[in-house]
Amino acid sequence: MERKLLMIPGPISFDPEVLRAQARPSLSHVEADFGAIFGRALRSLHQVFMCEKGQPFVLAGSGTLAMELAAANFVERGQRAVVVDTGWFSQRYADILKRYTDDVELVSGEVGAVPSLDKVEAALKARPAKMLTITHVDTSTGVIAPVKELAALARKHGALSVVDGICATAACEFRQDAWQVDICFTASQKAIGVPAGLGLTMLSEEAMQRFQQRQTPVPNYYCDINNWLPVMQAYEQDKVAYFATPAVNLIYALDVSLKQILAEGMEPRFQRHARLGNAFQEGMRGLGLELLAKPGLEAPTISAMYYPEGVDASLVGKVAANGVTIAGGVMPGLAPKYFRVGHMGACTPSDIVATIGAIERGLLECGAKVQLGAGLAAAQQILSD
Ligand code: PMP
Numbered sequence: 001m002e003r004k005l006l007m008i009p010g011p012i013s014f015d016p017e018v019l020r021a022q023a024r025p026s027l028s029h030v031e032a033d034f035g036a037i038f039g040r041a042l043r044s045l046h047q048v049f050m051c052e053k054g055q056p057f058v059l060a061g062s063g064t065l066a067m068e069l070a071a072a073n074f075v076e077r078g079q080r081a082v083v084v085d086t087g088w089f090s091q092r093y094a095d096i097l098k099r100y101t102d103d104v105e106l107v108s109g110e111v112g113a114v115p116s117l118d119k120v121e122a123a124l125k126a127r128p129a130k131m132l133t134i135t136h137v138d139t140s141t142g143v144i145a146p147v148k149e150l151a152a153l154a155r156k157h158g159a160l161s162v163v164d165g166i167c168a169t170a171a172c173e174f175r176q177d178a179w180q181v182d183i184c185f186t187a188s189q190k191a192i193g194v195p196a197g198l199g200l201t202m203l204s205e206e207a208m209q210r211f212q213q214r215q216t217p218v219p220n221y222y223c224d225i226n227n228w229l230p231v232m233q234a235y236e237q238d239k240v241a242y243f244a245t246p247a248v249n250l251i252y253a254l255d256v257s258l259k260q261i262l263a264e265g266m267e268p269r270f271q272r273h274a275r276l277g278n279a280f281q282e283g284m285r286g287l288g289l290e291l292l293a294k295p296g297l298e299a300p301t302i303s304a305m306y307y308p309e310g311v312d313a314s315l316v317g318k319v320a321a322n323g324v325t326i327a328g329g330v331m332p333g334l335a336p337k338y339f340r341v342g343h344m345g346a347c348t349p350s351d352i353v354a355t356i357g358a359i360e361r362g363l364l365e366c367g368a369k370v371q372l373g374a375g376l377a378a379a380q381q382i383l384s385d
Pocket of ligand 1: 009010062063064065089135137138139164165166167187
């Protein structure tokens with residue numbers, strides 16, 4: 001049997017207990033036993049998002065659906081949305097928002113950077129904005145944004161803060177209540193540790209109040225939270241209700257994975273990811289590779305590295321042949337110049353070491369000048385500290 005380590009930025013390698021949960025026979029989505037499982041999962045989400053009184057929504061769909069949920073419900077035609085642009089996924093958010101309003105402004109920085117707080121504040125000041133969207137970790141560049149500071153700017157200027165936590169939630173420090181973030185969402189296949197197919201959203205109490213001020217109907221049927229609110233409220237109380245069939249077996253897996261996440265504890269989890277990310281990134285620097293993320297902006301969950309001179313995207317295939325699946329670049333125009341590695345969720349120090357080892361051998365096979373062991377030594381230093 002071929003055993004390959006999956007180190008892309010989602011889907012990640014899943015814990016066997018989570019996968020086993022998914023294989024259990026389906027219950028009816030309207031029987032009490034399922035209500036209790038879904039209820040427990042929804043209640044756990046408050047702890048993961050660190051949002052005590054928020055309203056969780058778990059919908060069948062990928063992360064893009066969760067992005068669309070926030071756009072469809074919280075911006076109306078003619079209202080303005082400001083997008084903090086840290087890469088291709090931020091830009092995707094602008095595209096989604098344009099389906100709901102014509103007034104969308106991207107505030108961009110250089111590749112690998114976050115636009116300055118001053119630049120973002122100038123955009124918020126220029127004209128009233130309904131929302132400011134922030135990609136916590138942009139998976140296309142491996143850049144982490146200062147969510148706390150950006151959310152504070154949004155609040156100061158009366159805009160809702162909307163955080164795409166798809167490549168960050170349950171791995172990178174995030175405190176929805178303390179940072180007064182209005183909307184945060186993620187997808188199951190990343191640090192949440194559940195196969196792809198669930199979009200998870202947490203709306204603050206204030207976001208729920210602002211929703212009541214809408215002037216026009218939500219123009220998207222599946223995403224309309226008026227349809228979902230009674231259902232989520234029922235399940236959270238271990239009862240059942242129906243609007244559209246939930247992904248029953250993924251909810252089993254979510255329940256188990258959230259139990260594991262909370263057993264580890266959020267603070268230890270943030271620290272573990274910071275250390276894994278740091279070890280991997282030092283390993284890459286030890287090999288002489290340059291990261292797309294500027295110093296200090298490297299995400300704990302994913303790393304994006306330029307290919308060294310003389311090496312091209314064939315590296316990805318060579319690393320796969322060495323037993324580790326990694327990902328190519330995705331930023332338009334820049335995609336052929338870099339590759340990406342995810343290190344989140346069930347990822348272990350041994351996975352980091354195995355991946356750096358496979359990258360070293362792959363680089364050698366590509367004809368790059370590489371000192372075998374240089375990346376491993378740098379990473380091991382951090383992992384053994
Ligand atoms: N935003 C971010 C930051 C992401 O990493 C991704 C997925 N890589 C998405 C949005 C889109 O999510 P999905 O592919 O699950 O629709």
